[in-house]
Amino acid sequence: MGAPVIGAALELLRSPRATAALTTTGAGLVAIAFTLQQVIGWPGYLAALIVLTLLLVASLIARRDEIDWHWAILPISLLAYLGWAGLSLLWSEYQRVTLISFSYLVLVTFVGVFIGLSRDTIQVIRSFGDVLRAVLLVSLVLEVLSGIIFDAPLAVLNIHGELAEGGPISGLVSTRNQLGLLAAIAVVTFAIEWRTRSVTRYVAIPSLALAAGTIAFTRSPVVGMVTVVLLLAGAALYGIRRLPEERRQFAQYAILAALALFAVLAWVFRAPIIALFNATGELEFRLKLWQRVLDFVPVHWLEGWGWIGIWNSASPPYSGLTPTGGRPHDSALNAVVDLWLQVGAVGVFLFLAVVGLAFVRSWLLAGRRRSVVHTWPALVLVALITVSVAESSILTEFGWLLFVICAVKASAELSWRSALSPRPERPEPLPHE
Structure with missing residues (x-):
């Protein structure tokens, strides 16, 4: 029974969907590290990261013949x-x-x-686009709840509830500079998604507006420079x-x-x-x-x-x-x-x-x-x-x-x-x- 189960698990990890899911999960887990550390503590967060790493190792083993080492x-x-x-x-x-x-x-x-x-670069962009959209959207929702609806800070996530005054906001990532950095990278990511038609304009335009609005509400000179x-x-x-x-x-x-x-x-x-x-x-x-x-x-x-x-x-x-x-x-x-x-x-x-x-x-x-x-x-x-x-x-x-x-x-x-080991041109x- 053990061998068939292991074989089935490895076959699952070989699938493109599993690789895409692991990529998105890894990016998301690290992106909201601060929030997870605050909610489940450092031991819980590290345990989640270790479990993910074991799955990534298993995926690489399962796909060892597919990856051009x-x-x-x-x-x-x-x-x-x-x-x-x-x-x-x-x-x-x-x-x-x-x-x-x-x-x-x-x-x-x-x-x-x-x-x-x-993952190819376009696949990396897709995964990070999904992660950044989610992080920015949830950050904005929490800021609206804290700063407008309940008008009370959310201390556990370092959210001060200042959205009604125009910011600064920090969302899920502790500081306004970190949130602004994610938003600036999101602008690049969403724009390339749109250019490559990875998403429709009905997704791309609101995503770019969300990222630009986040940058504005961070009110960060550092992010302005970036x-x-x-x-x-x-x-x-x-x-x-x-x-x-x-x-x-x-x-x-x-x-x-x-x-x-x-x-x-x-x-x-x-x-x-x-x-x-x-x-x-x-x-x-x-x-x-x-x-x-x-x-x-x-x-x-x-x-x-x-x-x-x-x-x-x-x-x-x-x-x-x-x-x-x-x-x-x-x-x-x-x-x-x-x-x-x-x-x-x-x-x-x-x-x-x-x-x-x-x-x-x-x-x-x-x-x-x-x-x-x-x-x-x-x-x-x-x-x-x-x-x-x-x-x-x-x-x-x-x-x-x-x-x-x-x-x-x-x-x-x-x-x-x-130059020491010539190799054929890799297709884009x-x-x-």
Whole structure:
């Protein structure tokens, strides 16, 4: 009886519907991690994630003959970064917390790797489109209930009931910046769904309106910055894709060089830029926090204090950096500053390497490939990198999941190792597939 049951289960896991369901479940589980942690607690959430991971492993085993493992090349830079974060357990000042936090990081990474290996880009977009629609819609409903109908905060989900005053709102994801980031990525996702006719206009238009409205009601300067950068990046990609093929590569490298120059100029003129965007005191608060964090960096500047991901207020030095009153935060609100504290200069270097490689590969693919679906990873990475200036979202949970998927896709499609192992051109999925 045992063998037939196992065989039937594996056959079920081989089906495209099961793979699609696991992809959507994985994306949704990580997207609403905060809500699940608040409702069922960390043990319950981790148990759900572990069960999902076991199902993903079983699915990969069942589909091992279908997946083109020659194409499934994980980025060496990503593995090196994860390896260093894991090694930090050896010198961590809080080894038990590092072990738990790194295990959580590995679980989320595996979900991202499964999605990247098992689904074409258009299928990933469809799954994330469904997840983001649901998250934004439920977030808005809860905000309406809290801020208008009952006029009372929903403290367990950190919803303050301020929708009637025009926001800010935070929905299912704890903070307005995180909700705004999801909404900005949703705009890109919904627009590509519409362009590829994955959904009808009767779904696409309300979805875009929902995402745009969410961005507006977050009232977040950080999300405003991300939105502007996304619009500029989208316009640049649109222009590149309309150029003759022989001129595209030059235009791509020129834009990448311009981006590097812009980053240098932004650093040089950071003082007036800070003054310009500091209307609500957001940057002033962050500057003070960064200075406090950097005071601890020299103690372990090369190797870091140990990986922790989301800060644990009971572990030093985070116990002295997490306020008991005032504005709460569970990170350094800057990815590089956060990493420098946790995994040192080596970790920062490895992280910047994997981010740089993933972004350049994704950007080049977005300009070269015919299908518009290839612009999704590039624009998602633009959003994640931009928000990293003021948040550490890219390091953990949903931001990290998105990053791993984009990195895996970019590495599989455009890897330096492909030059050492030539392989046939991989067919692109049709928009309607």
